[in-house]
Amino acid sequence: MDLTPVVPAELSDVAIRRGSLEVKYDGVVRRLDLSDLVVLSSKRMGLTRTSTSYKDKPNYSGYYWAATTGRHHWFESLYEKLAITALDRDPLVTGIATQPFGIFWSSPKKTHFPDILVERADGSRAVIDVRPRERIREEDAATFARTSALCSVLEVDYRLFSDLSRVEELNLRFLGGYRYERWACPATIAAVLAAHVGEVRTLEDWLPALEGTAIPARGLLLAAIWHGAIDVDLSVRLEMDRDGVCMGRSW
Numbered sequence: 001m002d003l004t005p006v007v008p009a010e011l012s013d014v015a016i017r018r019g020s021l022e023v024k025y026d027g028v029v030r031r032l033d034l035s036d037l038v039v040l041s042s043k044r045m046g047l048t049r050t051s052t053s054y055k056d057k058p059n060y061s062g063y064y065w066a067a068t069t070g071r072h073h074w075f076e077s078l079y080e081k082l083a084i085t086a087l088d089r090d091p092l093v094t095g096i097a098t099q100p101f102g103i104f105w106s107s108p109k110k111t112h113f114p115d116i117l118v119e120r121a122d123g124s125r126a127v128i129d130v131r132p133r134e135r136i137r138e139e140d141a142a143t144f145a146r147t148s149a150l151c152s153v154l155e156v157d158y159r160l161f162s163d164l165s166r167v168e169e170l171n172l173r174f175l176g177g178y179r180y181e182r183w184a185c186p187a188t189i190a191a192v193l194a195a196h197v198g199e200v201r202t203l204e205d206w207l208p209a210l211e212g213t214a215i216p217a218r219g220l221l222l223a224a225i226w227h228g229a230i231d232v233d234l235s236v237r238l239e240m241d242r243d244g245v246c247m248g249r250s251w
Helices: 013-018 034-038 078-088 138-154 166-178 187-195 203-210 217-226
Strands: 020-025 028-033 062-066 071-075 093-098 102-104 116-120 125-130 157-161 200-202 243-246
Touching (some): 020 034, 028 034, 034 138, 071 078, 071 093, 078 093, 078 125, 078 166, 125 138, 187 203, 200 203, 203 217, 203 243
Antiparallel strands (some): 020 102, 062 071, 116 125
């Protein structure tokens, strides 16, 4: 998954110094300095904003269970759910928080609620906004650029999730069903994968190597693809004649 970088806008010292974050932290809504963004823990964050249901609502909201965190995360739209799904299968992501905080600017006086905060295994973090490219208005672009500028000052990554193709969307929706613990990698399969690191086979040809356990081999194959243990190009339709590269790790 490629997340699009956003060119930062000009951000005055006054905007940084006088701006603030609104965070629901340990169950309590707090106002913090913008610089506190770099130390907040995703595990301790609650939702700072949700939407209500009403007749003819254009977006479907709900909760997504993430294999990465073992918790449910609220999403505002199905496109945002896809973003969380893509991040959930990223092996570098260790923490996820949705609607994690509000940014209150002093100059110009604006408010923005980014969609997702992720923490990574290397200790870095990224703030992510989710918006299909065709729905980004001029005002949205300015908000994203301003948020990018703040993150740049704080040495936090800022990315936009906006260019998921229809094929990638369908592949993610399908593979997401294999993120659950019932598809956990058996020790014997982990040994097989470690022994074949770097090997390329079609997905059909990988099936015999994943047999011999109480879990169906096809399910293990799809779980391996979800977790990146077998790397497959998801920009094309997932078929059994596609090549898969063994990454040598289990899940």
